Amino acid sequence: MTNQTPETPRLAIKGIRKVYPSVVANDGIDLTVMPGEIHAVLGENGAGKSTLMKVIYGVIRPDEGEILWEGQAVTVPNPAQARALGIGMVFQHFSLFETLTVVQNVALALPGDFDLPALAKRIEEVSERYGLPVDPRRLVHALSVGERQRVEIIRCLLQNPRLLILDEPTSVLTPQAVRKLFETLRKLASEGVSILYISHKLDEIQELCHRATVLRGGRVTGTCIPSQETPKTMARMMIGEDLPACSHGEPGAEGELRLELISLDHPTDDPFGTQLRNICLQVRSGEIVGIAGVSGNGQQELLRAISGEEAVRDHHAVRVCGQDVGHLNPARRRTLGMCFVPEERLGRGAVPRLTLTENALLTAHRKGMLSGGLIRFKVAQRFAEDCIARFDVKCGGAGSEAKSLSGGNLQKFIVGREIMQDPKLLVLAQPTWGVDVGAASFIRRSLLELRSSGTAILVISEELEELFEICDRMVVIAKGTLSPSTATSETDVEEIGMWMSGMWPGAAEQDGAPHVA
Amino acid sequence: MWLKFEPRAEPSRLMTYLSPLLAVGLMFLSGLLLFWVLGKDPIEGFRVFFLYPMRDAYSIAELFLKATPLMLCAVGLSVGFKANVWNIGAEGQLLIGALAGGWVALRFEHSTSPFLLPAMILAGAVGGMLWAAIPAFLRTRFNANEILTSLMLVYVAELVVSWLVHGPWKDPDGFNFPQTKVFSAAATLPLMLAGTRVNIALLFALGALVAGWVFMNRSFLGYQMKVAGQAENAGRYAGFSARRSVWFGMLAGGAMAGIAGIAEVAGPVGQITEKISPGYGFAAMIVAFVGRLSPIGILFSSLLMAILYVGGEQAQQYLSLPSSISKVFQGMLLFFLLGSDVFINFRPRFVRRRK
Numbered sequence: 122m123t124n125q126t127p128e129t130p131r132l133a134i135k136g137i138r139k140v141y142p143s144v145v146a147n148d149g150i151d152l153t154v155m156p157g158e159i160h161a162v163l164g165e166n167g168a169g170k171s172t173l174m175k176v177i178y179g180v181i182r183p184d185e186g187e188i189l190w191e192g193q194a195v196t197v198p199n200p201a202q203a204r205a206l207g208i209g210m211v212f213q214h215f216s217l218f219e220t221l222t223v224v225q226n227v228a229l230a231l232p233g234d235f236d237l238p239a240l241a242k243r244i245e246e247v248s249e250r251y252g253l254p255v256d257p258r259r260l261v262h263a264l265s266v267g268e269r270q271r272v273e274i275i276r277c278l279l280q281n282p283r284l285l286i287l288d289e290p291t292s293v294l295t296p297q298a299v300r301k302l303f304e305t306l307r308k309l310a311s312e313g314v315s316i317l318y319i320s321h322k323l324d325e326i327q328e329l330c331h332r333a334t335v336l337r338g339g340r341v342t343g344t345c346i347p348s349q350e351t352p353k354t355m356a357r358m359m360i361g362e363d364l365p366a367c368s369h370g371e372p373g374a375e376g377e378l379r380l381e382l383i384s385l386d387h388p389t390d391d392p393f394g395t396q397l398r399n400i401c402l403q404v405r406s407g408e409i410v411g412i413a414g415v416s417g418n419g420q421q422e423l424l425r426a427i428s429g430e431e432a433v434r435d436h437h438a439v440r441v442c443g444q445d446v447g448h449l450n451p452a453r454r455r456t457l458g459m460c461f462v463p464e465e466r467l468g469r470g471a472v473p474r475l476t477l478t479e480n481a482l483l484t485a486h487r488k489g490m491l492s493g494g495l496i497r498f499k500v501a502q503r504f505a506e507d508c509i510a511r512f513d514v515k516c517g518g519a520g521s522e523a524k525s526l527s528g529g530n531l532q533k534f535i536v537g538r539e540i541m542q543d544p545k546l547l548v549l550a551q552p553t554w555g556v557d558v559g560a561a562s563f564i565r566r567s568l569l570e571l572r573s574s575g576t577a578i579l580v581i582s583e584e585l586e587e588l589f590e591i592c593d594r595m596v597v598i599a600k601g602t603l604s605p606s607t608a609t610s611e612t613d614v615e616e617i618g619m620w621m622s623g624m625w626p627g628a629a630e631q632d633g634a635p636h637v638a
Numbered sequence: 639m640w641l642k643f644e645p646r647a648e649p650s651r652l653m654t655y656l657s658p659l660l661a662v663g664l665m666f667l668s669g670l671l672l673f674w675v676l677g678k679d680p681i682e683g684f685r686v687f688f689l690y691p692m693r694d695a696y697s698i699a700e701l702f703l704k705a706t707p708l709m710l711c712a713v714g715l716s717v718g719f720k721a722n723v724w725n726i727g728a729e730g731q732l733l734i735g736a737l738a739g740g741w742v743a744l745r746f747e748h749s750t751s752p753f754l755l756p757a758m759i760l761a762g763a764v765g766g767m768l769w770a771a772i773p774a775f776l777r778t779r780f781n782a783n784e785i786l787t788s789l790m791l792v793y794v795a796e797l798v799v800s801w802l803v804h805g806p807w808k809d810p811d812g813f814n815f816p817q818t819k820v821f822s823a824a825a826t827l828p829l830m831l832a833g834t835r836v837n838i839a840l841l842f843a844l845g846a847l848v849a850g851w852v853f854m855n856r857s858f859l860g861y862q863m864k865v866a867g868q869a870e871n872a873g874r875y876a877g878f879s880a881r882r883s884v885w886f887g888m889l890a891g892g893a894m895a896g897i898a899g900i901a902e903v904a905g906p907v908g909q910i911t912e913k914i915s916p917g918y919g920f921a922a923m924i925v926a927f928v929g930r931l932s933p934i935g936i937l938f939s940s941l942l943m944a945i946l947y948v949g950g951e952q953a954q955q956y957l958s959l960p961s962s963i964s965k966v967f968q969g970m971l972l973f974f975l976l977g978s979d980v981f982i983n984f985r986p987r988f989v990r991r992r993k
Contacts, residue, residue: 143649317788430874452877461875469871474649482861497855525648531761 714894735896766896
């Protein structure tokens with residue numbers, strides 16, 4: 122399938138360099154993409170992938186380097202110019218107006234006058250031709266995440282791009298939807314469209330891409346043909362070293378009940394939020410339970426109900442360590458032995474402008490850091506220093522501000538802070554989101570150790586591989602309801618992927634479309 | 639060439655402390671300009687306005703006298719401001735505190751008990767807290783914006799004072815002036831230095847600064863309020879009560895303003911009149927921000943503000959300028975401070991104009 126004909130590259134960039142006040146994001150990057158080629162840009166978070174794509178799409182200007190478009194040197198001062206050249210981009214975070222219809226959203230991005238009926242027709246044509254089913258007359262807020270992504274892709278396709286950039290497109294999709302997306306991309310490539318595919322998921326890149334450029338620390342560390350590599354060799358290019366294996370071990374004997382959700386119903390104030398319905402779940406000591414699901418299916422709401430950031434109407438619906446806690450605030454739930462790692466690190470899990478010592482106080486103040494209403498800073502500092510040492514947090518010391526840490530290191534600090542409080546129940550949301558592969562593997566190993574010492578752990582994650590790696594049991598959340606639980610050893614990605622669309626045995630009839638592709 | 643402001647990677651600590659000094663400098667410069675425009679000799683104006691207030695021991699004592707209510711109000715307000723609780727109504731809380739304490743003084747006008755003064759001060763604090771409790775309740779119960787409610791209550795408080803001194807509390811032997819009886823000796827704050835007007839309220843103010851420092855830097859509740867102010871979601875995640883921050887922030891400001899109020903009427907004023915405060919409650923907000931919401935900064939900025947008050951009086955006397963000149967200077971100080979604060983988060987850069 123690779124395009125072998127010797128022709129001018131669609132895009133060639135040479136020596137791109139972009140320096141930010143605190144970091145060199147791109148340092149002399151070269152990259153060529155041929156017509157009809159699906160080219161992967163592979164790298165960990167912070168490797169410089171997004172910066173590079175923004176340079177190509179004209180969102181930011183490079184400090185040095187040149188861009189050749191079909192052999193011609195060009196400057197791309199803004200995205201409009203990029204689109205005029207024939208470059209389209211689908212961002213990781215969608216840029217759609219939720220209160221408008223699909224066709225209205227598309228019309229806003231196109232030059233010229235609005236002719237909505239004609240445009241709707243064109244949308245239908247494109248969506249049929251590339252297998253991207255979507256109804257142009259529907260309002261965007263009623264669409265699933267997968268459908269919204271299709272709208273973004275269609276919006277790009279209507280401008281007949283010759284280069285399409287996709288930034289981590291599969292992070293919000295079910296395995297089945299990923300497969301459909303790949304079919305579309307292959308069809309586009311066979312018609313001569315070049316595709317830049319940004320990802321850190323090695324198996325996807327192997328399946329889809331013709332060539333790959335690997336970035337690390339803002340530099341190109343290698344190019345390869347994914348089909349001739351193994352995930353292991355590509356990972357080494359990406360991280361620079363081999364990863365320690367994560368041994369799962371056997372689950373212990375059935376432990377005591379630490380978290381119980383009993384027919385939890387929870388309405389939401391947010392018009393685009395998800396209502397929780399009849400949620401039942403048990404988590405026992407010595408086990409890790411995972412909740413899989415496509416984002417936006419009630420994970421946020423469920424987490425807030427468990428953590429206590431939102432009180433639950435029925436006090437008995439949430440029980441922690443045998444006590445009804447539905448009406449208790451997070452602080453009082455913590456007193457019972459619950460700890461919690463939220464998905465947002467800066468601003469929720471940690472206060473950006475406070476030091477790590479002060480951030481240790483945020484939740485760990487019960488560890489002897491207070492006396493008569495006053496803070497014992499020495500104790501807090503010792504705790505923070507211990508946490509930094511035990512969890513290998515790279516920072517300037519306990520006096521560093523939280524915002525000066527990289528995402529992965531801050532996450533290690535937050536996870537460490539919660540683990541060091543010896544929780545009876547630990548709840549984590551997206552524990553390794555945006556964390557580099559090395560730190561992610563370290564966090565997973567810490568969780569497994571904690572489980573073996575008898576803690577009950579609940580993990581909510583959108584990364585299926587992660588859940589399969591660490592969980593003893595799994596459930597799936599879809600449209601605000603929870604599937605039955607299944608032992609991880611007795612299921613597979615296929616089945617869980619199916620359940621993520623709301624189709625599990627005995628699932629109630631869904632009203633409206635399930636919130637997935 | 640264009641002047642462009644680029645966001646800094648991190649807020650500049652240096653500018654955080656330099657900005658108030660820059661603002662003071664700019665205020666001096668525009669002051670000179672203002673004197674010149676008004677047809678006064680700028681050098682003479684500067685001398686009268688800024689140097690006369692410090693010319694001898696008595697003048698310096700007067701500065702401390704004026705700085706006392708400013709310190710009290712500012713330290714109380716800064717507790718709330720740190721938690722993003724915007725109490726704009728310290729002036730009203732000061733007036734109600736003066737009324738509450740003054741009521742005790744008038745009710746027991748023949749008492750010589752040593753407990754009379756403490757009771758008045760306690761009443762003053764409670765009065766200020768009650769007045770501050772209204773916006774706190776409206777905010778926590780109905781989510782009403784405390785900026786508006788606390789500000790509006792200032793005018794209500796002013797009218798209450800006016801009604802009392804024109805009506806029920808008017809001194810029967812006072813030749814119909816709108817004022818109460820003069821407080822008894824037992825209801826007047828003792829002086830600290832003979833020959834000056836400085837009274838022991840200054841000690842309360844300095845004590846409040848120390849207490850404020852301990853609260854903000856060492857207490858867990860102060861920490862919680864700081865978290866609530868900087869990252870609301872982190873406070874919710876940790877389980878800190880947002881309501882408690884609002885209540886505590888409002889009540890701390892109210893109590894301190896109330897004490898400032900009773901210290902004025904039981905100190906230099908000696909009775910309740912229509913003009914208890916020349917806007918101390920409002921000026922204290924400027925004091926708090928110029929002092930960077932820190933008690934040590936407030937100590938200095940309250941003295942600066944006192945110079946503006948005394949300087950205004952001097953300008954009236956020696957330069958025949960209206961007394962509102964001190965308000966003009968207060969306004970300039972705040973204006974330049976807000977302007978200079980831009981440099982904390984942004985750095986100026988000259989860029990060539992694009993073709």
